[in-house]
Amino acid sequence: MTESDADLLAKEAKYLSPSARIGFFPLVVDHGNGCWFTDRSGRRFLDFHSMACVLNTGHNHPRVVGAIQKQADRLIHVNSAYMTHEGLVTLAARLAELCPGTVARRVAFGLSGSDANDGAMKLARAATGRSRIIAFRHSYHGNTYGALSMSAVSLSMRRGFGPEIPDVHHVTFPDVYRMDGDITDNCIAELEDLFATRIPGDEVAAVFIEPVQGDAGIVVPPARYLELLAELCRRHGILLVAEEVQTGIGRTGAWFACERFPVAPDIVVCGKALGSGMPVSAVIARAELMDAWSAPGHVFSTAANALCCAAANATLDIVEDEGLLENAVRMGQRLRAGLVALAAGHEVIGDVRGDGLMLGVDLVTDRATRERARTVAASVVAAAFDRGLYLTFLRGNVLRIAPPLTIGPDEVDLGLEILGRSLDDAVAGRVPEADIAAVVGW
Structure with missing residues (x-):
């Protein structure tokens, strides 16, 4: 009999050292392909994390x-x-x-x-x-x-x-x-x-x-x-x-x-x-x-x-x-342009920076003081997760944007669309407190 996700997570909590897991989501991954991975219920996630910049060639590249x-x-x-x-x-x-x-x-x-x-x-x-x-x-x-x-x-x-x-x-x-x-x-x-x-x-x-x-x-x-x-x-x-x-x-x-x-x-x-x-x-x-x-x-x-x-x-x-160096430059430019456009409509974005497909979005409570918007960051990540976009944040407030180098323009645009809607929800306070509390972060 296959164990449920809840049972697996409970077993993990019992047997795995707490030193080994950074709190983001109770997610049990089943399989992956390219820029996507799927949990055991069949729900797909667009990966803007590359498992912490490990999967530059994407999930399960056939070669x-x-x-x-x-x-x-x-x-x-x-x-x-x-x-x-x-x-x-x-x-x-x-x-x-x-x-x-x-x-x-x-x-x-x-x-x-x-x-x-x-x-x-x-x-x-x-x-x-x-x-x-x-x-x-x-x-x-x-x-x-x-x-x-x-x-x-x-x-x-x-x-x-x-x-x-x-x-x-x-x-x-x-x-x-x-x-x-x-x-x-x-x-x-x-x-x-x-x-x-x-x-x-x-x-x-x-x-x-x-x-x-x-x-x-x-x-x-x-x-x-x-x-x-x-x-x-x-x-x-x-x-x-x-x-x-x-x-x-x-x-x-x-x-x-x-x-x-x-x-x-x-x-x-x-x-x-x-x-x-x-x-x-x-x-x-x-x-x-x-x-x-x-x-x-x-x-x-x-x-x-x-x-x-x-x-x-x-x-x-x-x-x-497969020209992934060149693709990292092209898709990085497309992503950055989209993030800069989001910044124009969201005062919470203080800075967009990075090279290639290693980008950071610095979220702030005030652009003048540059105070870190920690709760907003957790809210954005939680809201994006609910919409099927997986990303994390660093230093308590910087969204880490690092998809596989195999990403294409349609996936970039989809990620930007989800991110924009998630920013709207976070700023408007529409993300449930329980979802925000679950995102401990790094």
């Missing part, structure tokens, strides 16, 4: 499914600490070639963006002989101890878990919408003052930066800031790490968002979308840096298994063959 099935018939896994397989070697070579810059690159594989960030931290320390790491306030890098120590977006993810990894220091990320004055010069001056007064620049191993801050609320730094940051790193011999777990594999309309930098980063970290839902991550670094560590410095028994590599290679094929 990913076919690659996994074909690989499963031949080989599921070998431990890459002891031997190799064709898919692993192929994937490593492709990622090294796709990474920005002309220097030779090498790759270390893992299972998640979190362990990849830990690996990048270890590699930076080993390659430079320095211990200190610079990260940014409101950044999110993951939940393993190194990634957790670099993250600075939420107390709930770190409370009670100390001590964290030592020698990690946080500085201000330039937020064009929420900061006033000459934010680029002020943020660079903060770093220079840090090096002059508290942390010698020649003791810093690396600066970790999300080229677009994700969980901070889709915050895009000024291009000039990235240029000055790269120069500052060069001057002090600091490695520049582009944390591309959310932004990588085409999300912003380029293979990696760090292509906006004037120089190629020394290390690139990717995960999430690399395997189209299969657990695989990568640290991609200048080849000579990789000479600084040796086995088993960063190796996992199940990393880069044959199924994950098959899915990842298929993912790269799809992005290339």
Whole structure:
């Protein structure tokens, strides 16, 4: 006898750790296809979330499914600490070639963006002989101890878990919408003052930066800031790490968002979308840096298994063959134009920002004060869910708009229509209190 959704959710509440679920909706998904997924009752949802920027190729892309099935018939896994397989070697070579810059690159594989960030931290320390790491306030890098120590977006993810990894220091990320004055010069001056007064620049191993801050609320730094940051790193011999777990594999309309930098980063970290839902991550670094560590410095028994590599290679094929980088740009422009049009009729929208199909809608109680409209955000998400549009919010008030890169114009327009009606309901107070209360958010 099939268990009801209510029974499954009750069983989950009994057996699953509460640390593993962010409260949005009591939703039990049955299957997915493209930009849509369906619950067990047969209700379809247009996915404007991509499962947190994991499914860039959409749900169950047939080429990913076919690659996994074909690989499963031949080989599921070998431990890459002891031997190799064709898919692993192929994937490593492709990622090294796709990474920005002309220097030779090498790759270390893992299972998640979190362990990849830990690996990048270890590699930076080993390659430079320095211990200190610079990260940014409101950044999110993951939940393993190194990634957790670099993250600075939420107390709930770190409370009670100390001590964290030592020698990690946080500085201000330039937020064009929420900061006033000459934010680029002020943020660079903060770093220079840090090096002059508290942390010698020649003791810093690396600066970790999300080229677009994700969980901070889709915050895009000024291009000039990235240029000055790269120069500052060069001057002090600091490695520049582009944390591309959310932004990588085409999300912003380029293979990696760090292509906006004037120089190629020394290390690139990717995960999430690399395997189209299969657990695989990568640290991609200048080849000579990789000479600084040796086995088993960063190796996992199940990393880069044959199924994950098959899915990842298929993912790269799809992005290339189906023009998903170009589609991310085109559909991103269409989405942004629609969101800007919604802003013209909704004072609650304070800002629309982002790159490609990684967009944020900053909801405010007042455009002059820019106070975060937290209740409105929850109301919009709840109302959209009731109409069959799935999206979430960040920082308590920023709608995260991140559909699969396979999305077409009709789906973009449908999502915008639902979002507009949901905004109307939220502002008018027509969303039931019980629905709003159920949306805890991130």
